[in-house]
Amino acid sequence: MKAYLDLLNDVLENGVQKQDRTGTGTISVFGRQMRMNLAEGFPLLTTKKLHIKSIVHELLWFLSGDTNIKYLRDNGVTIWDEWADEEGNLGRVYGAQWRTWPGQNGQVIDQISNVIHQIKTNPDSRRHLVNAWNVAEIDTMALPPCHYAFQFYVAEGKLSCMFQMRSVDTFLGLPFNLASYALLTHMVAQQCDLEVGDLIWTGGDVHIYLNHLEQVKLQLTREPYPLPQLRIKRKPDSIFDYQFEDFEFVNYQSHPGIKAPIAV
Numbered sequence: 001m002k003a004y005l006d007l008l009n010d011v012l013e014n015g016v017q018k019q020d021r022t023g024t025g026t027i028s029v030f031g032r033q034m035r036m037n038l039a040e041g042f043p044l045l046t047t048k049k050l051h052i053k054s055i056v057h058e059l060l061w062f063l064s065g066d067t068n069i070k071y072l073r074d075n076g077v078t079i080w081d082e083w084a085d086e087e088g089n090l091g092r093v094y095g096a097q098w099r100t101w102p103g104q105n106g107q108v109i110d111q112i113s114n115v116i117h118q119i120k121t122n123p124d125s126r127r128h129l130v131n132a133w134n135v136a137e138i139d140t141m142a143l144p145p146c147h148y149a150f151q152f153y154v155a156e157g158k159l160s161c162m163f164q165m166r167s168v169d170t171f172l173g174l175p176f177n178l179a180s181y182a183l184l185t186h187m188v189a190q191q192c193d194l195e196v197g198d199l200i201w202t203g204g205d206v207h208i209y210l211n212h213l214e215q216v217k218l219q220l221t222r223e224p225y226p227l228p229q230l231r232i233k234r235k236p237d238s239i240f241d242y243q244f245e246d247f248e249f250v251n252y253q254s255h256p257g258i259k260a261p262i263a264v
């Protein structure tokens with residue numbers, strides 16, 4: 001995860017002060033990319049302890065198409081609480097766009113099933129895309145998608161994934177997002193009988209909130225540990241049949257967690 005620590009340094013060095021929607025204030029750079037080889041280890045941050053449970057349950061929740069936080073709450077995950085209404089609803093956020101994008105004449109498009117079918121039947125396609133930026137539905141969402149699109153690529157029996165973020169909370173959000181897309185890539189690769197290739201992240205407004213600066217500096221004093229490995233204990237029948245218990249993160253050794261306030 002040297003790339004992530006380099007990115008933190010980049011924002012510290014080159015970031016300009018910028019006000020933001022939440023009123024917190026940030027330092028920010030525009031347009032960055034990172035690349036990691038998933039075969040070399042699972043990109044779970046080691047310079048602070050990450051709450052793996054939140055990451056895994058959030059991804060399973062996206063894949064199920066759910067947009068109510070009840071499932072997360074029932075599993076002890078609170079990361080979406082601040083954005084939900086009294087009934088726990090977030091509007092037509094990620095899960096809804098991934099699984100039930102509204103098409104023509106009442107048609108409903110399941111982008112996840114489609115992309116897996118395409119990877120299996122036409123791996124060389126350059127159209128393995130899933131998009132969450134549904135312009136017509138942005139106003140219904142508690143928060144417009146931050147990771148708004150991802151693309152798969154198959155070559156030499158390996159599956160790579162590139163995901164796009166328009167806005168990046170580099171200290172709190174990004175470590176979750178990297179682990180989440182790495183996990184998704186492993187799952188899709190398993191379903192399609194492929195090995196894992198690269199994970200590529202692209203960021204637009206890449207920022208550090210002003211109330212995360214001390215935490216970032218503390219983190220940069222720490223020496224990373226070797227990356228853990230992901231073990232998936234069985235091959236479920238489909239991408240929608242994975243359970244929390246199917247995943248084991250082997251040898252995750254990390255420095256202690258670092259608390260930071262989330263900008264709402």
Ligand SMILES: Nc1nc(=O)c2c([nH]1)NC[C@@H]1CN(c3ccc(C(=O)N[C@@H](CCC(=O)O)C(=O)O)cc3)CN21
Nearest residue numbers: 051054079080143169172173174176258259262263264
């Ligand atoms: N400002 C902001 N940053 C984000 O990263 C973010 C949002 N808003 N809104 C929507 C989701 C929610 N996400 C979140 C929300 C909270 C944490 C957080 O508090 N993380 C802590 C505790 C982890 C836990 O309880 O599982 C951490 O130390 O990582 C992380 C990502 C990612 N997204």
Ligand SMILES: O=c1ccn([C@H]2C[C@H](O)[C@@H](COP(=O)(O)O)O2)c(=O)[nH]1
Nearest residue numbers: 021144146147167168169173174177
């Ligand atoms: O998965 C996520 C979701 C959200 N974020 C961050 C990026 C920004 O700091 C906020 C969203 O605020 P906007 O004003 O809508 O840009 O949440 C993230 O990093 N990862």
